[in-house]
Amino acid sequence: MHSKMMRKSAPARGLLLWAALVVGLSACGGAMDAEALPQDAAPEATQAQEMGTLAVAGKFTAVWEPGTAGEIQVYGWSYADYKARYDALWPQGWRLKLLQPYVVNGQVVYNAVWRQSTAGEIQVYGWTYADYKAKYDELWAQGWRLKILQPYVLNGQLRYTAVWQPSTEGEIQVYGWTFLDFRKKYGELWGQGWRLKLLQPYVLNGQVFYTAVWRPSTEPESYIANASYEAYRDFYDQMWNNGWRLKILQPYTLNGAVYYTAVVQPSTAGEIQVYGWNYDTFRAQYDTLWNQGWRLKLLHAQ
Template identity: 25%
Template structure:
């Protein structure tokens, strides 16, 4: 047997027979340098994990590793990586003498030589054989010869060195389910084979990618067996792999196989997952509802998260976060939430109420008011002095809405600049206070200034310290840029409007994941689990409508004990909804739907899909 170590490469034997796990746990890492991989390996082994899959590859000319570890009991095992052909052969022979069986091998080209990473287990079993550094013709011949002798192919790794493809395989002499193996398939050929074999009841067990003459090729094994729900992706770009992985995780999938390979100046990934947490029909009900809405409304990207009884049970990104660059949407990419910023501001005010620092019936402008000492009431606008905090919160202040003024689109303007523009606007006051319900962004722009004046902190800092941190929300929720540009990691928008989101903050400037919005809703919805960050009386005040509109409380649409809010502006539609029976969801899209002004069609479509879901997992993905 021919073969290929880097000096100082890993040699580790460990017995985990005594480990007992109630629930199997796993960890996955990718794009690790040899040193990072070694450090991760050492750390996870100390924690009781055993390596189940490893793939070596190069990305941008650098040696890299992708691997899976699982916390479970099993026989004594050993793993090596970075082995030259000679060192791999020596390790193979040594472990064979000690009764170890090869269970996994990855061949990969680094420069002009082949290297190997492998896993062995000390276990008895049927006769087995392994080969590596086989050319395509030699691999086919070995496959045919072993098949005639009653061996079945368990694992295959394709790799390229000096533009020649080679194969490493593991065979076992045993009866088993029908299986099919293919190699040297182009991406389209592989996809066709995948589709055909899946329809026939075959399950993908292994897929290995490699590149020859600039063309990505695949070798794979399918087995005809009963299986839990499973999914696979191939040819995932280096930039998208984490997004794809996150998407699968938040749907309840567990990775069972990973593979990576050089592709041009970068690298690509293949992976297989199984799912024992959700029924395929339930995921399909959500997928169908979302996909039909996106198709009918020409939506490019959508992100959704679902909670049951305070637990995050499902999240998924659909389409693209950045269609122009092929960046896939995932649950971990923040998006603009627009007017869902109003509930955030409302909870900030309610927090001040609980801190006994504010009264909702205190005047905002004029003598002895909250903002009177900072913003003088212009002559002829004494009606402003009648406006209270409560009237701003429930849109009965009589003020028109804002955001069309040029000041709100200028990254160099400050809140003081915007307030002066509004206060000196001839048409600011539309009606007397408490005479008409008028949905107005101006109300919540002013409330952001109220929060700053009362707390002595910037609006965003106060919200982060007193609301978001208490909800367990990290840096994936933030006020957008004054320039109107998307931050790194944030989705892009169509159209990409450039409003000063720092000025829009109180009424429409926040950026968040649907997951963050559900963390927020869970802690202000009046339910016992999880506990709220505001007191019960204050929560009741927040969700009680006014005489002019009983269905709108303080920054929330309300229906009985339920609350929700939407957001809509160029490039974004969003909803945060409590449905009742412990179910809530949040959804955001990143372009203008073709015929859904403020997202109500989206809301109806999503809820119709959720109505078909038979049940949710008992875990909490928060």
């Protein structure tokens, strides 16, 4: 278990990013579709609420940022339980901030974090690529863009869970690309004014593949991919000291070893992280940080 790292302030510096990884258009995902329409204003929330099970499997990597917003989470829930909670929270004015399906003992379970909002939201869960892509194309024409995209492997088959929000912003995606292809495309898109919005490595048949989404932007951005914890931490510490903070953090396991892919952007905001913690330890840290005015920014279990 890696020890936690706590950072609360650092001098701002401008380190020009090196950006080399990839972009394109292809995909994979298949299961239930839920469409939701905007509702009335959300109620106030001042305390964290957790509806999780008593024994949650997995190792948790998390990043917190300073905040006082209301937040509701579930950890390691079945789809049926998660969806029931989603439907209950929707009319109360809560929308997804984070959503991650992951596989435990051949079963898909869900981590989710909600924040107060009345924005529109559409989701699909566990779809095949063909079904997901057909839905994507349908929603694109109607003015919806990806908010969350989570590929995962179940019984050797690739599935996609996705959440859309109303938008007409440009978007480019690649699905299941090798790192070399992704890096090449990233370099092409960088010069054309595209930056990463979502990035998810996953392992299928002993190989690492990348699914990525870009949005129009010229903001600075830097990343590290397929790195050991030690190499990732060296990168993070260097970037921290130069005024960069995490934008994306995605660990994955290959042949029993954990590797990290991370994207950073210029910022001097506070940031606290834990890496590979069991649920009980992570949850105790969450409760401590909640009372100190920290909220979840990134969350990943495996």
